[in-house]
Amino acid sequence: MDYRKLVELIPIGKWGALSDKLVDFILTSKNDEKMSSQLANTILHHWQQSVLKSETGLAALLEAALLLEPEKTINAFGELQMENVAEQIKAELES
Amino acid sequence: MVKFGIEFVPREPYWKIIYYAVQAEMGGFSNLWITDHFNNRNVYVTLTAAAIYTNKITFGPGVTNPYMVNPVFTAQAMATLNELAPGRVVLGIGAGDKTTLESVGVEMEKPLKAVQEAIDIFRKITSGESVVYSGEVFKTAGAKFLFKPRGTIPVYVGAQGPKMLEFAGKMGDGVLINACHPKDVEYAVSCVKEGVKAAGKKLNEIDVAAYTSFSVHEDIKKANKAAVPVVSFIVAGSPPQVLERHGIDVKKAEEIKEALKANDWGRAFGGVTPEMINAFSVCGTPDMCIERIAELLKSGISQFVVGSPIGANVKEAINLISEKIIPHFRT
Numbered sequence: 398m399d400y401r402k403l404v405e406l407i408p409i410g411k412w413g414a415l416s417d418k419l420v421d422f423i424l425t426s427k428n429d430e431k432m433s434s435q436l437a438n439t440i441l442h443h444w445q446q447s448v449l450k451s452e453t454g455l456a457a458l459l460e461a462a463l464l465l466e467p468e469k470t471i472n473a474f475g476e477l478q479m480e481n482v483a484e485q486i487k488a489e490l491e492s
Numbered sequence: 493m494v495k496f497g498i499e500f501v502p503r504e505p506y507w508k509i510i511y512y513a514v515q516a517e518m519g520g521f522s523n524l525w526i527t528d529h530f531n532n533r534n535v536y537v538t539l540t541a542a543a544i545y546t547n548k549i550t551f552g553p554g555v556t557n558p559y560m561v562n563p564v565f566t567a568q569a570m571a572t573l574n575e576l577a578p579g580r581v582v583l584g585i586g587a588g589d590k591t592t593l594e595s596v597g598v599e600m601e602k603p604l605k606a607v608q609e610a611i612d613i614f615r616k617i618t619s620g621e622s623v624v625y626s627g628e629v630f631k632t633a634g635a636k637f638l639f640k641p642r643g644t645i646p647v648y649v650g651a652q653g654p655k656m657l658e659f660a661g662k663m664g665d666g667v668l669i670n671a672c673h674p675k676d677v678e679y680a681v682s683c684v685k686e687g688v689k690a691a692g693k694k695l696n697e698i699d700v701a702a703y704t705s706f707s708v709h710e711d712i713k714k715a716n717k718a719a720v721p722v723v724s725f726i727v728a729g730s731p732p733q734v735l736e737r738h739g740i741d742v743k744k745a746e747e748i749k750e751a752l753k754a755n756d757w758g759r760a761f762g763g764v765t766p767e768m769i770n771a772f773s774v775c776g777t778p779d780m781c782i783e784r785i786a787e788l789l790k791s792g793i794s795q796f797v798v799g800s801p802i803g804a805n806v807k808e809a810i811n812l813i814s815e816k817i818i819p820h821f822r823t
Contacts, residue, residue, distance in 0.1 A: 420511075420807070421805075421807065424508055424511060424806070424807055425805070429504075429505045429508075432507065437505075437507035438507075440507070440511075441507060441510050441511065441514070441541075441545050442545075444511060444514050444515075444545075445514055445545045445546075447518075
C-alpha cells in the first residue's frame with residue numbers, strides 16, 4: 398500500500414486530528430508484536446522532530462495503525478467524514 | 493523550584509515507553525526513571541533508546557540493585573550511557589525487591605552494606621580508578637575500565653526504611669523516597685536529614701525525590717480505577733506497622749495478599765478501599781493531585797516523581813500533568 402498516496406487523499410485540515418487518533422490507536426493497541434522496529438523507529442524519529450502531523454509522519458502512523466488496528470483505523474476515517482479514504486483502504490487491503 | 497520526574501516500567505515495548513518519554517520531555521518533565529526488573533525488558537537498552545530520542549531530560553535506572561547486577565557492570569553501562577548523553581545520566585540504586593530476588597534464588601544479604609559498597613565501587617571505577625576493594629559483600633582486585641569515563645554520574649539512593657534513608661542522605665547525590673502520603677514522606681525526609689547532617693551537608697545540596705504511585709484523570713472514578721491494581725500490590729507488600737499508621741485493617745490487607753497469590757484479581761482489586769488509595773498513591777483530578785503535591789512539598793522534597801500507573805490513559809495523563817499540574821508549580 399502506498400501510504401503517502403493515501404495521505405494525499407486526506408484534507409490537510411484533518412491531518413492533526415487524524416494523527417492524534419492514530420497515535421492513540423497505536424499506543425493502546427495490544428497487538429504490539431505486529432509493529433516492526435524499523436517502523437517504530439521512524440515514528441519515534443518523526444515524534445522527536447515534532448513532525449508526526451506532517452505528510453511523512455502521517456504516512457508512518459497510517460502504516461502502523463493499519464498494521465496494529467485495521468478496523469479502528471478504517472472506522473476513524475468514517476468518523477472524520479472521509480468515507481472515500483476508508484473505501485480506498487478497504488479496496489487496497491482486499492486486493 | 494520543584495522538578496517533575498516520570499517513571500516507566502519497560503513491560504511495554506520500547507517504542508511506547510520512548511514515545512511517552514519524548515512527550516514527557518516536551519511537557520516539562522526534567523527526569524525520566526526506568527525500572528529495573530529482570531522480568532521486564534532491559535533497563536539499559538530502554539535508556540539507550542531514551543538517550544537517542546530525547547534531547548534534554550535527565551535519565552537513569554529507577555532503581556537498579558547490586559544483587560542482580562555487579563556494580564562494575566552497572567558502572568560500565570552508566571559510563572557508556574554518559575557518552576551517549578553526556579551530563580544527562582544519573583544512577584538510581586537501592587537494595588532491590590526481596591520477592592523478585594528470591595524468585596531467582598538471590599538472597600538480599602546485608603542490604604545497606606551491599607548498596608554502600610556498590611556505590612563506592614561505582615564512583616571509583618567511573619572516575620577512572622583501578623579499584624582494589626575488599627568489602628563485606630563485594631571484592632575487586634584492580635578492576636579498571638579500558639576506556640576513559642567522562643564526567644561524574646550523580647547517584648540517587650532508592651530508600652524506604654530509616655537506615656537506608658539516612659544512608660541516602662549521607663552518601664547520595666539524591667534520594668528516591670518510595671512513599672506517597674505526606675506522613676510517610678515527612679518521616680522519610682526527617683531520616684534523610686539525619687544523614688545529610690552527619691555528612692556536614694545541607695538538605696538542599698541533594699535532590700530529594702518522592703517516588704510515587706500516581707494516577708490522574710478529570711474523572712476521579714477513572715483515576716481511582718487505574719490506581720487500584722498498583723495499590724493492591726503496595727498494600728500486600730506493606731508491613732503491618734505501615735498499614736496501621738494509615739488506619740488500614742491488617743486483616744483486609746492480608747485478604748488482598750492472599751487473593752493476589754491466587755491470581756484472583758477481582759477479589760484482590762475489589763478489596764482496595766479509598767483509604768488504601770489515599771495512603772499509597774497520589775490519585776485524583778488534576779486539582780486533587782496539585783493539592784497533594786503541594787502538601788508533599790512542605791516536607792522538603794525537590795523532585796516529584798510520577799510513577800505507575802500515571803493514569804488510565806498514559807498519553808492523556810502526561811498531557812494533563814504537563815498542561816495543568818506542572819504549570820501550577822511554575823508560577
